[in-house]
Amino acid sequence: MTSAPSTPTAAALTVIQVAVSDPRVRPLLRELGDEYSARYGKDAHAELARCPDEEFTPSHGGVLLLLLERGETVAGGAFRRYDATTAELKRIWTHSAHRRRGLARRVVAELEREAVGRGYHRIHLTTGPRQPEARALYLAVGYTPLFDTEADPETIGPLPFEKHLERSPR
Template sequence: MLELRPVSFDHPDAVRLIAEVQAFYRLRYGDEDATPVDPAQFAAPLGFFTVGYVDGTPVACGGWRARDAGEDPSLADGDAEVKRMYVDDAHRGRGYARSVLAELERTAVAAGRRRAVLETGTKQPEAIALYVSCGYTPIAPFGAYRCEPNSRCYAKEIGAGAARRPGARAADGVPLG
């Protein structure tokens, strides 16, 4: 069973998993994700980071940071950008990524965020499939991803408006709102 714990972006378990995801990117893309990231962006109330543990071992992570329209024309006030979603190789295929994503959506809604946005790459079809299956739809590339041909950006309404839509659910199937 996956136990999700809120941690700082620079917590040792988060740092180890982030290093693993960067190694994964090097294998798939030939380079790391060089998107500027400040650990302070993932601290409440304008961000969140979690690590998932199985029997005390860190196996998954993910976070969000607040983004707003003034930063980029493709963003909207109240956006939460999902970053560093990762499950280690040995624990994939068990629904852990869906659980992490649902926790990110719930905490973003609790912090007043209205839409989750994210970027993934064309060489990660499993990530694209996860996001689409969780209700994410394609949007125009934003920020550092605007000129990246291998980037695909997605968004999902998660805030009060989403909760009023019949059948609106978090990534794990639990109703929003």
């Protein structure tokens, strides 16, 4: 008797903090750039490179996290300093073969926890008008849209969101 492959539990997933130069980041940036290029009709790889890598390092107020499953990069995301009390989420991504498993929610939760630990009180982010999955994710995990949700997203441009973070009681 053979059994179907099991979906890995949360315990089977590892969260690591890495530098943008870490080779395990390449799949994230490559697929993210390809997807943005397909959705928006231009080469998005240059746009991803617009933010200097050092903005995603702790010394500059940022962090880049990867979610690994059996050593393979399956999801990731980052934040950078937006202002003294606000982090800005960037590059939230789930590998196309691993979507619909709640991994993006896990990445966002890990980034929020890390942001609180670094003294941030608020998160700001923008997502593109042609990314309905991202819009739905941020609404589902408690982000407040800073735009008219009834308007055609294409007329708005980047869709801004915010979330005020609560410190966990010790």
